[in-house]
Amino acid sequence: MMDFLFEQRNTIVAFLIIGLIIALTLSIIKGRQIMATERTDLVFGNPAKALGGWYWIITGMSFVLLIWFYFSWDAARAYNPTAANELCQVAKVESAIKPMRSLFPIDKQNLRGTDLIARDSAQLERINNNLQTFALQRAEEVEASAILASLKSALVDQANPAYIKSNLIPEFAGIAQRINSLNASFSNPTFPGPPTNDQKAAAEAQPGWGDTGKEIPVLPATPLGYRYAAIAAEIRIITKDFSKLRNTNPHLLAQVADIDRRIKAAKAQTKANLDLSKSEQDARSKLYSQLNKMLKRIDDGAVYPPNSLSDVHLALLAFDKTHIEQQGSLKTFDTWMMPGGRIMAGNSACSEQGSGRWLPKPSDTLGTLVRISDPDIGFKDVPLLWYRWQPVGGMLAFLLPDWIANLVPGEYPRHNQYGEINSNFKSKVQDFVTGNYESFSIPIPMGHMWDSIIRVVIGLFFGIILGVPLGLFMGLSRFAKGFFDPMVELYRPVPPLAWAPLILTIFGIQDDGKIFLLFMVAFAIMVISARTGATGTQLSKIHAAHSLGASNRQILRRVILPNSLPEILTGIRISIGVCWGTLVAAEMLAGTTGIGFVENVARKQSDYEVIWVTIIILGVLGLMFDLIMRSVITRTIPWRGKG
Amino acid sequence: MSDLVSDNLNMKFTTPSGLVVHALKDVSFNLKKGELLSVLGPSGCGKTTLLNIVAGFLNPTSGTVKLGGTEIRGPGVDRGMVFQQGALFEWLTVAQNVDFGLRMKGADPIETAKKVDEWLEIVGLAGFGDTPTYQLSGGMQQRIALARCLINDPDLILMDEPLGALDALTREKMQSLVLKIWKETGKTIMIITHSVEEALMLGERLFVMAPRPGRLHKEYQLPFAEMGLTQDPRDIKKTQHFGEIREEILSMIWDMEEEIMGGGTL
Numbered sequence: 048m049m050d051f052l053f054e055q056r057n058t059i060v061a062f063l064i065i066g067l068i069i070a071l072t073l074s075i076i077k078g079r080q081i082m083a084t085e086r087t088d089l090v091f092g093n094p095a096k097a098l099g100g101w102y103w104i105i106t107g108m109s110f111v112l113l114i115w116f117y118f119s120w121d122a123a124r125a126y127n128p129t130a131a132n133e134l135c136q137v138a139k140v141e142s143a144i145k146p147m148r149s150l151f152p153i154d155k156q157n158l159r160g161t162d163l164i165a166r167d168s169a170q171l172e173r174i175n176n177n178l179q180t181f182a183l184q185r186a187e188e189v190e191a192s193a194i195l196a197s198l199k200s201a202l203v204d205q206a207n208p209a210y211i212k213s214n215l216i217p218e219f220a221g222i223a224q225r226i227n228s229l230n231a232s233f234s235n236p237t238f239p240g241p242p243t244n245d246q247k248a249a250a251e252a253q254p255g256w257g258d259t260g261k262e263i264p265v266l267p268a269t270p271l272g273y274r275y276a277a278i279a280a281e282i283r284i285i286t287k288d289f290s291k292l293r294n295t296n297p298h299l300l301a302q303v304a305d306i307d308r309r310i311k312a313a314k315a316q317t318k319a320n321l322d323l324s325k326s327e328q329d330a331r332s333k334l335y336s337q338l339n340k341m342l343k344r345i346d347d348g349a350v351y352p353p354n355s356l357s358d359v360h361l362a363l364l365a366f367d368k369t370h371i372e373q374q375g376s377l378k379t380f381d382t383w384m385m386p387g388g389r390i391m392a393g394n395s396a397c398s399e400q401g402s403g404r405w406l407p408k409p410s411d412t413l414g415t416l417v418r419i420s421d422p423d424i425g426f427k428d429v430p431l432l433w434y435r436w437q438p439v440g441g442m443l444a445f446l447l448p449d450w451i452a453n454l455v456p457g458e459y460p461r462h463n464q465y466g467e468i469n470s471n472f473k474s475k476v477q478d479f480v481t482g483n484y485e486s487f488s489i490p491i492p493m494g495h496m497w498d499s500i501i502r503v504v505i506g507l508f509f510g511i512i513l514g515v516p517l518g519l520f521m522g523l524s525r526f527a528k529g530f531f532d533p534m535v536e537l538y539r540p541v542p543p544l545a546w547a548p549l550i551l552t553i554f555g556i557q558d559d560g561k562i563f564l565l566f567m568v569a570f571a572i573m574v575i576s577a578r579t580g581a582t583g584t585q586l587s588k589i590h591a592a593h594s595l596g597a598s599n600r601q602i603l604r605r606v607i608l609p610n611s612l613p614e615i616l617t618g619i620r621i622s623i624g625v626c627w628g629t630l631v632a633a634e635m636l637a638g639t640t641g642i643g644f645v646e647n648v649a650r651k652q653s654d655y656e657v658i659w660v661t662i663i664i665l666g667v668l669g670l671m672f673d674l675i676m677r678s679v680i681t682r683t684i685p686w687r688g689k690g
Numbered sequence: 691m692s693d694l695v696s697d698n699l700n701m702k703f704t705t706p707s708g709l710v711v712h713a714l715k716d717v718s719f720n721l722k723k724g725e726l727l728s729v730l731g732p733s734g735c736g737k738t739t740l741l742n743i744v745a746g747f748l749n750p751t752s753g754t755v756k757l758g759g760t761e762i763r764g765p766g767v768d769r770g771m772v773f774q775q776g777a778l779f780e781w782l783t784v785a786q787n788v789d790f791g792l793r794m795k796g797a798d799p800i801e802t803a804k805k806v807d808e809w810l811e812i813v814g815l816a817g818f819g820d821t822p823t824y825q826l827s828g829g830m831q832q833r834i835a836l837a838r839c840l841i842n843d844p845d846l847i848l849m850d851e852p853l854g855a856l857d858a859l860t861r862e863k864m865q866s867l868v869l870k871i872w873k874e875t876g877k878t879i880m881i882i883t884h885s886v887e888e889a890l891m892l893g894e895r896l897f898v899m900a901p902r903p904g905r906l907h908k909e910y911q912l913p914f915a916e917m918g919l920t921q922d923p924r925d926i927k928k929t930q931h932f933g934e935i936r937e938e939i940l941s942m943i944w945d946m947e948e949e950i951m952g953g954g955t956l
Contacts (some may be wrong), residue, residue, distance in 0.1 A: 587777035590747055591835075593765035595791035595842060603793070609781040686780040688822040 056410040060125035068110040074105040121408035123384040131256045131263045134390040135397035136275035142392045143283040182328045189533040201302040205350035210298040223358035235371045239277040262391035263397040278526035303346045407656040408650040415656040432496040434486040444482030452477035498640040503626045506562045510569025520579025543629040556637035569622040576618025580611025613687045694721040697942045699753035712903035713739045728881045728893030736904020737882045770839030774851040776831040779825045785819035791842040817834040828861035849881040
């Protein structure tokens with residue numbers, strides 16, 4: 048059932064989006080109609096105007112969902128499932144041609160050669176201006192200056208058509224020719240001919256868009272895709288051939304050899320000069336290494352005479368035009384339906400970059416939730432929420448301290464001369480308190496969600512049963528207030544997470560530390576709220592109880608406690624919220640289970656879908672806790688605010 | 691025999707700044723069993739302090755109060771109290787409020803339930819036993835407070851401005867109810883009030899207290915409470931006698947207030 052729904056998710060999403068658009072439109076119309084009827088109310092700031100309004104709730108929810116569907120590209124996938132695969136082929140062409148394009152003023156302002164001459168000339172100039180800082184002798188300085196001048200001429204001479212290698216111009220013409228002929232096949236809808244059966248089978252065998260994780264099927268599967276993939280393969284070869292063509296002409300090579308020799312000579316001379324101090328030696332070797340670096344920059348012949356590449360440039364511009372034209376409606380679809388990012392081709396895979404990556408598709412997120420909800424899969428070998436059979440004896444043993452057996456009179460049995468051990472009453476008690484016996488099992492919940500919930504519940508439980516009595520005591524006694532106030536107020540203002548590293552170090556990364564941290568959080572809140580409640584008891588109620596014959600204990604139990612109940616319950620509600628936030632962060636710091644742990648692992652793996660699943664689970668559980676507390680509050684203290 | 695006897699009662703408070711306030715000075719009176727006393731006076735005259743001492747919430751600086759020959763030390767069931775706002779336990783139902791005292795004593799629940807029904811009948815709230823108290827109006831709440839106090843069968847009933855927070859109509863009805871209960875149960879009742887008319891209507895005896903230091907200024911013996919048992923209170927209020935005394939007390943209190951305020955010129 049779930050598998051079927053997952054396979055059909057594109058269709059479901061397509062209908063859902065139409066439904067949401069209808070809901071959005073209708074609710075806006077309804078809302079505007081209601082607004083029109085309220086024109087008679089001239090009062091600005093009338094709170095009654097904020098009451099009700101289910102239609103605006105529908106508007107808001109449909110709006111959020113539509114935004115999610117749109118920016119996660121779920122809408123795009125629902126209406127055009129092959130778009131990503133085709134755009135992947137387009138991206139392959141773009142990534143293949145990129146090294147060639149980067150030489151030309153297509154995506155930037157200048158020719159690459161122009162940039163190189165400007166950059167390297169400026170650098171040579173700078174070294175020349177700083178020559179005196181190296182404290183050279185006269186002869187050395189003259190030679191260094193001369194080397195710099197030679198480097199400069201080696202750089203600019205590359206631009207001189209007189210020196211260019213004889214075969215280079217025809218080679219460029221050949222590249223331009225190959226691009227142009229590829230451009231012609233680009234516009235041919237039947238290029239490169241029907242795919243082979245192997246290609247077809249491979250394309251069909253690959254998983255669909257987002258079926259496994261976030262990747263996009265990389266093999267072409269549509270006519271447009273086949274064409275772009277073939278063009279990409281061709282253009283990759285052309286680019287490779289083009290990059291081999293360098294302006295390393297004999298003139299340049301001679302210049303480079305000469306400069307190299309002169310730098311080496313200068314170096315050797317420096318070394319031989321024993322009059323130079325260590326710092327003078329160092330300064331010179333620094334200068335010569337700078338000169339060497341400049342030589343390495345210049346010697347690869349990356350600058351060509353102006354206009355020598357014009358043919359290739361024109362061919363690329365024409366290719367660009369066809370590349371965009373041939374995408375046709377796909378280009379429009381990419382622009383409007385896949386906002387906030389684009390599809391990029393890597394070496395062996397295509398991926399969504401931008402919002403399509405970090406904002407998972409709602410349908411995939413739901414699919415991931417369903418997948419890791421399966422107890423056999425779970426996350427890191429632990430289910431989200433499941434149960435296991437647990438022997439009652441073991442649980443009882445957990446509650447009973449082991450030293451009970453020590454209190455039983457008598458000795459533990461010893462083995463006798465035959466090596467037998469005869470159990471006695473004391474050893475049987477020991478077996479009982481350590482759970483060392485056969486007992487029936489009962490199902491106990493387990494899993495990441497359960498672990499998180501139970502930690503909050505236990506921490507909260509101890510916070511309440513210890514915090515409330517202390518709070519009431521502090522509300523009634525000046526001594527207790529003065530004595531305990533500094534202790535509570537010293538640790539309470541510290542953000543709970545600031546305590547986490549310390550507490551987790553002391554108690555270990557297992558449950559104890561987290562529960563103690565949550566206990567600390569809940570305890571402070573409960574103390575303060577119970578104290579507020581006790582302080583707020585009207586004196587006349589206590590007077591009345593006194594004159595009705597109630598004892599001090601009865602007054603505490605029957606008057607002060609119920610009177611503080613609203614504050615106590617509000618305190619519990621706040622505690623749950625704060626504990627929930629603290630717990631998740633504490634689980635991220637340390638631990639091996641819990642929703643926060645899941646989120647942290649997913650973060651390390653950049654698994655955005657699981658991150659979103661944990662966010663949703665945390666939100667829903669938090670909301671559930673709050674709804675439970677709200678209903679408890681309305682049920683147990685209906686008199687609140689009416690007394 | 692269960693008279694309330696106050697003997698040279700003095701109460702001094704020391705404020706945190708060291709100022710000594712003489713809240714009560716040499717207050718002596720004798721209230722016989724079954725008498726209905728109302729206490730009237732401007733604010734700060736020590737009415738509530740007197741009531742709190744009688745209730746046992748405060749320890750007097752000197753002097754004694756005895757109820758039925760026993761000195762009052764601490765609160766007790768023999769003195770029931772009714773407060774201005776009712777001071778009901780809003781987390782309990784009407785019946786649970788009324789039987790609070792009996793439950794604290796651990797009385798038999800069946801007996802208690804019977805008594806609760808009786809008292810709810812008397813204060814005119816029969817059938818409201820299971821209603822939460824916060825749903826009731828101020829007048830109804832005050833009736834519950836009365837029933838809650840009376841079910842304990844106290845020797846003395848102390849009322850601290852019991853009708854102060856009620857609207858005029860409810861107030862008149864409640865005054866009749868108090869008179870009825872006084873008549874039917876024969877309890878000694880001490881009422882503290884701000885309202886002169888109420889003090890006249892609900893006082894067989896009336897103390898007017900004066901401030902600084904708080905003391906008994908004048909005592910009246912009045913016929914109106916007795917008359918109120920048989921006649922319409924509104925008719926009583928129209929009589930010349932009632933009017934004269936009302937004017938006399940009003941101008942007395944007016945003078946006291948003037949003295950406190952320093953006789954401000956209008």
